[in-house]
Every structure is written in structure tokens, then in C-alpha cells.
Amino acid sequence: MGDVLAGKVALVTGGGRGLGRAFAERLASMGCAIGVHGMREHGPAEYGEGTTLTDTAREIGETYGVRTFRVLGDLTVNGDVERIVGEVTEALGPISVLVHNAGGDIAAAGGKPNPNDAVMVKEVDVRAVLDRNLLSTIFTCQHVAKGMMERRWGRIITISSIAAFKGNDTSCIYSTAKAAVVEYTRCLAAQLRPYNVTANTLAPGDTRTGRFLGTRPVASERLVTDGTLDRVGIVDEVSRVVELFAGPMGDFITGQALRVDGGSQIWPA
Secondary structure: OOOOOOOOOOEOOOOOOHHHHHHHHHHOOOOOOOEEOOOOOOHHOOOOOOOOOOHHHHHHHHHOOOEEEEEOOOOOOOOHHHHHHHHHHHHHHOOOOOEEOOOOOOOOOOOOOOOOOOOOHHHHHHHHHHHHHHHHOOOOOOEEEEHHHHHOOOOEEOOHHHHHHHHOOOHHHHHHHHHHHHHHHHHHHHHHHHHHHEEEEEEEEOOHHHHHHHHOOHHHHHOOOOOOOOEEHHHHHHHHHHHHOHHHHOOOOOOOEEOOOOOOOOOOO
């Protein structure tokens, strides 16, 4: 991949571990300087995928020979988002690529609130899920898109979920939040078309991150790595889609929701 995005700056939210780190590494391998965001300095250690956010940013920079910058903040607070974007811009330059990955586990060890259903979920849990997944997406995209519009180039990638496309009885509020992320991304794409800024959403299915494997039992037959698509995905299989959306192949692709789930859902989006 080399220098496909050399000279560009990417901000990856929730970039300390799991898919977020994989997205950051994928963009770094394409030549991007990387702003690595996290909510907690020791977040990477929560599921055994690192030590600190500072170490993660340093390791990515050393491995791929790019500049990196570690930044902490709560993306549900508009002022924090403004500060984060400002700090990354000051340290690395204007942000050309955004991967908004933060939100899936609502930044808390132990995963999404339980119960998380349509009837019994508590107000505090509803607000936590909606804020971490939807409000953070809106705030982050708003602040980053302004600069992209001025420069007339940018690539926005939001991370949703296959939960957004199918009604279920176990994660209703989470599914609702991710469905809203999909629709927001489509609306954003429509508004940004005249400015040469694309906006797409990547919707992963089950993926073998530290958090996924550490918070639920997984049948051994689903942990094979080839020979079938009826399995838990590999992190690299998901991160490759960021290369598509952010790189030259994605120049004329916008407003799309791409499910990366081995075909567990096969119907029109």
C-alpha cells in the first residue's frame, strides 16, 4: 500500500484496541499520519490488546514510519470533540480521513447495558447507548467535515453494525442507535457530495476482537479461519474495507453501507 495516502492525516476514534487499532494500522500502512483517540489512557489493556493509548500510538508510528498523536476525550461532549479535532490538527495537520469507530461498547468494561431491550431498559442505559453510538458520530463528523469542505477533499467512514439492519429482541436500543448512524451517514453523504467529500458506513458482524472473545462464549467451530464463511470474522478482513473507502478505489463511492459479515445477512440494505 505504501504511500497511497502519504501526506494525509487520519483521525481514528476508539483507536486504542480491537477494530479501531486495526483501522489505524491499515491507514498508517497507506502512509497516513494518525491521530489515535481513546476515552481512557489504559483502555487498550481492558481486554488484553495493549497497555496504554500512548504506547499504542507510539507502536503504530514506529511500525509504519508515520507520525502519530494520542488524544483523549469524551466524544459525547461537543466541547471535547472540538478540542480533540483541534489538537490533532495542530499536531499533525488538517484531518483528511475520519474513521469514527468509538461507541460500540459504550466505553465501559463489561459491554453494552443489560437489559438492553425495547421495554425494560432504563433511561440511563438508553441515553448511554444513544450518546456513545449516535451523538458521538454526529458531533465528530460535524467538526471534521467543516475542514474537509473547505479543502474540498475528505473521506468519512463511520462504523455501524449488522445489528442496524435486522430487528432483534436482545439489543434493541443498540440496534436503533446503529441504524441511526447508517441513516445519518447517508444524509451526510448527500450534503457533502458537492465538496468532494465521501461518507460511507462499515457494518461489521461478529469479529474476533479481544472484547468480543472476552465477553461471551464462542463455539470453537466458529473460530476457524478458512474453509467456510460461517465463522467469526478476522479483524484484518474488516479493516480492509477502510482501505477501500479511504483509498483511490473509493473516490466515487459515497452514501453506502457495507456489511462485512461473511454473508450472515443476505438481503437488500
